Every structure is written in structure tokens, then in C-alpha cells.
Amino acid sequence: MLILIGLSILHLATIILLLVATIDNAWWVTEGMSTDVWARWILQNGAWNYTDLPDLPSYPSDYLQAVQATSVLACIFSIIGIFVFIAQLFTLPKGQRFTISGVFQILACLFIMIAASIYTDRFHINDKGNYGHSYILAWIAFGLTFISSVVYFVLRKK
Amino acid sequence: MLRVLALAVVVLLGIAPEPSQAISIYTGWERHALVGSDIRLSCSFFSWRFVSDDVSFTWIYRPDGSRETVSIAHYAGGEAYTDNKGRFKDRVEFVGNPKRRDGSILIKNLDFSDNGTFTCDAKNPPDIVGRPSSVRLLVFENLPIQAGVITGAIIGVVLGLLVLIVVIYYLMRFLVARRVFSLSVSKHGKKKKEGSQQRQLWTPPPLTCYPLP
Numbered sequence: 001m002l003i004l005i006g007l008s009i010l011h012l013a014t015i016i017l018l019l020v021a022t023i024d025n026a027w028w029v030t031e032g033m034s035t036d037v038w039a040r041w042i043l044q045n046g047a048w049n050y051t052d053l054p055d056l057p058s059y060p061s062d063y064l065q066a067v068q069a070t071s072v073l074a075c076i077f078s079i080i081g082i083f084v085f086i087a088q089l090f091t092l093p094k095g096q097r098f099t100i101s102g103v104f105q106i107l108a109c110l111f112i113m114i115a116a117s118i119y120t121d122r123f124h125i126n127d128k129g130n131y132g133h134s135y136i137l138a139w140i141a142f143g144l145t146f147i148s149s150v151v152y153f154v155l156r157k158k
Numbered sequence: 159m160l161r162v163l164a165l166a167v168v169v170l171l172g173i174a175p176e177p178s179q180a181i182s183i184y185t186g187w188e189r190h191a192l193v194g195s196d197i198r199l200s201c202s203f204f205s206w207r208f209v210s211d212d213v214s215f216t217w218i219y220r221p222d223g224s225r226e227t228v229s230i231a232h233y234a235g236g237e238a239y240t241d242n243k244g245r246f247k248d249r250v251e252f253v254g255n256p257k258r259r260d261g262s263i264l265i266k267n268l269d270f271s272d273n274g275t276f277t278c279d280a281k282n283p284p285d286i287v288g289r290p291s292s293v294r295l296l297v298f299e300n301l302p303i304q305a306g307v308i309t310g311a312i313i314g315v316v317l318g319l320l321v322l323i324v325v326i327y328y329l330m331r332f333l334v335a336r337r338v339f340s341l342s343v344s345k346h347g348k349k350k351k352e353g354s355q356q357r358q359l360w361t362p363p364p365l366t367c368y369p370l371p
Contacts, residue, residue: 065309
């Protein structure tokens with residue numbers, strides 16, 4: 001019982017982390033700029049302005065769209081996974097493993113890893129600044145979804 | 159009786175003074191094209207009246223950054239007239255079908271100087287009150303990736319694959335279950351035949367009586 005509650009909380013936590021990483025525009029921050037997969041916040045005259053991201057050829061916007069797509073897909077798979085997990089709680093026969101929930105979580109893990117890897121490799125290679133909280137949460141979500149999926153693959157229903 | 163009523167309604171609608179409905183003109187919002195290519199700018203309209211013989215289309219061009227307009231194509235009285243003096247000389251062709259409310263034009267061999275706004279004004283007498291509609295033309299050297307195309311494509315393909323896998327899985331299970339069911343039915347049928355032959359040999363179980371308390 002306790003394990004199941006813990007597992008659900010872990011899964012919900014990964015969903016929240018994935019959503020924040022996808023929605024918040026903070027994969028790369030500098031002093032006056034916070035930029036990401038959807039738009040760029042620029043600090044002008046003490047106020048933050050929401051501006052568009054630059055386009056090709058200065059900014060690889062085609063890879064950006066790949067990062068957008070894969071991070072959104074990671075969120076979708078994780079959210080489907082929690083519903084599948086709840087369904088499996090009621091329908092799975094005793095002694096069986098939560099394989100399908102595990103599959104969805106491992107897919108979410110894979111996609112957020114692809115998103116973060118593409119971002120690391122193709123963006124801000126020579127720029128000054130730091131990775132923002134969305135980027136860090138993306139990697140943490142990668143780790144947590146991996147752990148979660150392993151537990152789903154190993155755990156048997158009592 | 160019903161037929162008379164229907165006829166009366168049609169006649170009344172035909173001769174009653176038209177409520178002031180305006181003609182609605184539709185073009186695209188923005189069009190992207192490559193240098194040197196051709197582009198078809200579509201223009202259609204909606205009008206409560208039938209297409210009259212005096213239907214007219216007028217295309218007006220306004221270059222980017224300028225406030226002056228110039229007419230480049232006109233269709234009226236069954237004849238199409240195109241630009242024969244200006245920058246679109248011999249490059250504009252009227253390809254619409256006015257009888258089908260289509261007043262599209264084809265512009266050939268685009269250049270960067272063709273960037274601008276094209277306005278289509280259609281009139282279907284006596285329905286002439288309408289707002290002309292404009293389409294913006296952008297000419298590129300390389301067509302840029304439109305925002306979100308790659309994103310949408312990746313998401314669509316992956317989710318499509320997921321749905322496909324789920325459908326195939328349930329289909330396989332359904333088919334396998336049906337085959338197993340039909341096999342078991344045929345086996346059960348055979349068993350039933352054999353069972354009826356043996357019925358004479360079957361004796362009812364002995365009744366056991368319990369003494370009353």
C-alpha cells in the first residue's frame with residue numbers, strides 16, 4: 001500500500017517537473033535574458049518583455065522545434081502513464097507486473113533525454129550564461145522517470 | 159397544399175426587398191512564394207443573389223512601404239483585362255471562373271519587388287456593398303520553415319504510431335480470441351455428439367434421504 005502511494009507521488013512529481021521544464025521559458029539564462037524553447041524574456045528598462053526567438057541562420061530554429069516536440073511528447077506520455085497506472089491498479093491480475101505503465105514512463109524518459117541532449121549539443125555553444133531551472137528540471141525528470149519506469153517493470157501486484 | 163405553400167415562400171423570397179446583406183469577399187491572409195516561381199492568388203465571394211452577368215473583379219496592388227495603389231487586373235462584362243503597362247506587364251493572368259464566384263489571378267515569375275498587398279474587390283450587381291479583402295505576398299529566396307511545422311510533424315507521427323500500435327494489438331487479440339473461440343466451438347460440437355451416444359449408460363446419482371429432526 002505504502003509502495004503504491006510512494007509510486008504515485010513519484011509519478012506525479014515527474015509529471016510536474018516535465019510540465020515546468022516544458023512550459024517555463026528558462027532553459028538558458030543570462031543577466032538580462034531568459035530564453036527557451038518557446039520564447040525569450042528580455043529585461044529592458046526594469047521590465048521583462050516577452051519577445052520572439054531569433055530565426056535561422058543565427059539560431060537553429062529547426063532543432064528548436066525538435067526540442068519543443070520531444071519535450072511535449074515526454075509530458076504527454078507521462079500523463080497518459082499515470083492514467084494507465086491507475087487503470088492497471090484495478091484491472092491487473094495478481095502477480096503481474098505494471099509493464100504498460102513502465103513502458104509509458106520509459107518513453108517519457110527517452111523523449112526528455114532526446115530534448116535535453118539536442119538542446120545541450122546545438123544551442124548556446126559559445127554563449128555566456130548559465131543553464132536555467134527548466135533545463136535542470138528536465139534532467140532531473142529524466143532521472144526520476146527512469147527510476148519510476150524501472151520500479152514499474154519490477155514491481156508485482158499483490 | 160404543401161406544394162402551394164413552398165411555391166409561395168420561394169416567390170415571396172424572390173420578390174421581397176432584399177435585406178441589406180453585403181457581399182463577402184474572401185482571399186488568403188498571407189502567401190509565401192519563392193523568387194522566380196508562379197503564384198495563384200485566390201479570391202472568392204459570397205452573395206445572396208445569383209451570379210449576375212455584370213459580375214466584376216478588380217485586383218489592386220500596393221507595394222510594401224508605399225501608400226500608392228495600382229490596379230493590375232479587372233474582369234467585367236465577361237472580359238478579363240490585365241496589366242499591360244506597369245510592373246506586372248504580361249505577368250498577370252486571370253484564371254478564375256466568375257460563374258463559380260472565383261476571381262483568382264496567376265502571377266508569374268515573382269521577384270522581390272512584388273512584395274506587397276493585393277486587394278480583391280468583387281461586385282455582383284445589384285449586390286455591390288462589400289469590403290474588399292487583401293492578401294499579403296511575401297517573396298523569399300529560401301522558403302523559411304513555418305513556425306511549428308517540424309514540432310507538429312514529430313508529435314503527430316509519434317502519437318500516430320502509438321495509436322497504431324494500440325489498435326493493432328487489440329485487433330490481434332480480437333482475431334486470436336475469435337479463432338480460439340471458433341476452434342473451441344467445433345470441439346464442443348464434437349464432444350456433444352459423442353456425449354449423446356453415451357447417455358443410456360449414464361445413471362442418475364443415488365438419492366440420499368436425511369432423517370427428519
